[in-house]
Amino acid sequence: MDKLDSKTVLTNYDKAGMxxxxxxxxxxxxxxxxxxxxxxxxxxxxxKQVVICGMGGSAMAGEVARRFSQIPLFVNRSHDLPPFTxxxxxxxxxxxxxxxxxxxxxxxxxxxxxxxxVCLSSGGEIGRIANAHGLPLLKIPAGYQPRAALGYxxxxxxxxxxxxxxxxxxxxxxxxxxxxxxVRTQCTHTVGAxxxxxxxxxxxxxxxxxxxxxTVNNTDLVAMRWKTQINENAKQPAFWxxxxxxxxNEILSMVKEEYAHxxxxxxxxxxxxxxxxxxxxxxxxxxxxxxxxGFRKVTASGETELAQLISQIYFGDYVSFxxxxxxxxxxxxxxxxxxxxxELLLRQSNSIRHTRQ
Numbered sequence: 001m002d003k004l005d006s007k008t009v010l011t012n013y014d015k016a017g018m019x020x021x022x023x024x025x026x027x028x029x030x031x032x033x034x035x036x037x038x039x040x041x042x043x044x045x046x047x048k049q050v051v052i053c054g055m056g057g058s059a060m061a062g063e064v065a066r067r068f069s070q071i072p073l074f075v076n077r078s079h080d081l082p083p084f085t086x087x088x089x090x091x092x093x094x095x096x097x098x099x100x101x102x103x104x105x106x107x108x109x110x111x112x113x114x115x116x117x118v119c120l121s122s123g124g125e126i127g128r129i130a131n132a133h134g135l136p137l138l139k140i141p142a143g144y145q146p147r148a149a150l151g152y153x154x155x156x157x158x159x160x161x162x163x164x165x166x167x168x169x170x171x172x173x174x175x176x177x178x179x180x181x182x183v184r185t186q187c188t189h190t191v192g193a194x195x196x197x198x199x200x201x202x203x204x205x206x207x208x209x210x211x212x213x214x215t216v217n218n219t220d221l222v223a224m225r226w227k228t229q230i231n232e233n234a235k236q237p238a239f240w241x242x243x244x245x246x247x248x249n250e251i252l253s254m255v256k257e258e259y260a261h262x263x264x265x266x267x268x269x270x271x272x273x274x275x276x277x278x279x280x281x282x283x284x285x286x287x288x289x290x291x292x293x294g295f296r297k298v299t300a301s302g303e304t305e306l307a308q309l310i311s312q313i314y315f316g317d318y319v320s321f322x323x324x325x326x327x328x329x330x331x332x333x334x335x336x337x338x339x340x341x342x343e344l345l346l347r348q349s350n351s352i353r354h355t356r357q
Contacts (some may be wrong), residue, residue, distance in 0.1 A: 002193035016332035036159025041136035054094035057147035096146035098124020171304035179302035202322035208264035232329035234323035236252035270300035
């Protein structure tokens, strides 16, 4: 039996039940649309731009919204707000835990500036700030890792911003659900490794340095998500970039054979790629072959743009899960991140204490 088909391996390493959450992602997206439809933040008229503040998995919700925005939308990964933030800016603070220090800092700056702010969170400090200042708060169900709550965060956010006519409509919701169901049917653990596309791709990535390539203003956000999921779930180095920028620099990483043989490239493609970028992908495939760089093209399907983007993200989540099993790690815990946060908080507290003395 293939290792990835073994229930014993699954039990030994998926101790926190990431597979259950993965299999439940289509339902999560359905619930998220209901959350968004039942939330009325009563946005003011005259919004000219949107700043979405978030980090990690929470920021990815902003990246999805950016893909469909009809007005300038900036995803802010910083303690500070961008200098163009003004009274015509809609500020959205997205923090699944509600305790993300960078997002809290940016939200407080926005409140001081008098910017209209909306919060998405499961609670925490963001929830307390929202209640204290009377800010609209969409409360997301708790109990998930932030990266595993993308449906709740991104789809509910899209629903709110579509209602406010800030985003283009995402099309028939059933198209999204149908495509997510297809991915789950093909990729869940009970589907054997010989026919499961996620398990097969994870095999190719095992022991390699994955390079995930998307296209600008299209699948670049998917590439970023694949990279971070491989980092957090599989605890493995991975990198991402986008066409056409990568052709101006990263292409040279293939020149030295001792590096090239350790790489494996994922080319993300969908029906909304520009012909110029598709041509670049085609040329790159020839170069990969010439320089013995392993690669696979992952093509999205689905009736709508959203269905293609989210289903491709979903497929990558399964790939990172199976790569975690191959790496013999539990995909859920992120112990090193938590240790870093504790050390950062300790040093910040010590710095404040010394300043007051």
